[in-house]
Amino acid sequence: MPKNILITGYPGTGKTTLVKKILENLSCNIGGFYTHEMQENGRRTGFYITDFDGNQMVMASEKSASQYRVNKYGVNIDAFEMIGIPAMERALQSADLVVIDEIGRMEMFSTKFCEKLRKVFDADKPLLATIKRIDCALTKELKEREDVEIFEVTKQNRDKIFEDVLSVIKGFL
Numbered sequence: 001m002p003k004n005i006l007i008t009g010y011p012g013t014g015k016t017t018l019v020k021k022i023l024e025n026l027s028c029n030i031g032g033f034y035t036h037e038m039q040e041n042g043r044r045t046g047f048y049i050t051d052f053d054g055n056q057m058v059m060a061s062e063k064s065a066s067q068y069r070v071n072k073y074g075v076n077i078d079a080f081e082m083i084g085i086p087a088m089e090r091a092l093q094s095a096d097l098v099v100i101d102e103i104g105r106m107e108m109f110s111t112k113f114c115e116k117l118r119k120v121f122d123a124d125k126p127l128l129a130t131i132k133r134i135d136c137a138l139t140k141e142l143k144e145r146e147d148v149e150i151f152e153v154t155k156q157n158r159d160k161i162f163e164d165v166l167s168v169i170k171g172f173l
Helices: 015-024 076-093 111-122 137-143 158-173
Strands: 006-007 030-040 042-050 058-059 073-077 097-105 127-131 148-152
Touching: 006 015, 006 137, 015 097, 015 127, 015 158, 030 058, 030 076, 042 076, 058 076, 058 097, 076 097, 076 111, 076 127, 097 111, 111 137, 127 137, 137 148, 148 158
Parallel strands: 006 127, 006 148, 030 097, 097 127
Antiparallel strands: 030 042, 042 058, 058 073
């Protein structure tokens, strides 16, 4: 039975919302991190990375002068390395479930993050992660592993898929 559960889908289909809903329905020790939008005057201006201990950094911003870019956002690699990697390490040590939201284009700029990601996939702990739909070499490799089950979320199936993913995860806990 695959222990690495990946949620994929196009932007805006509800991947992060689905993960949050699943986590609300679990009673276990959760570790890892999630990403969420920064907004100013109702407009998205970037993204935060936040771990489950409450540590947070700006991971991408329109105002960033970073050489690493995804569309209009400058990517702060330090955010993955100061928040994401330690959160994954703590989760591997003490959590029942590792959560990574998300494995996307911005995260791929950090070599250290990519190395730690492989270790998380290889570990014995179950993983729930969102992953970009359009692959790069690493996401293709991760999706093709035998210990991975992929759920593609759409606006039409996101309510039904909730029960399916929750059932699989509860099977590990």
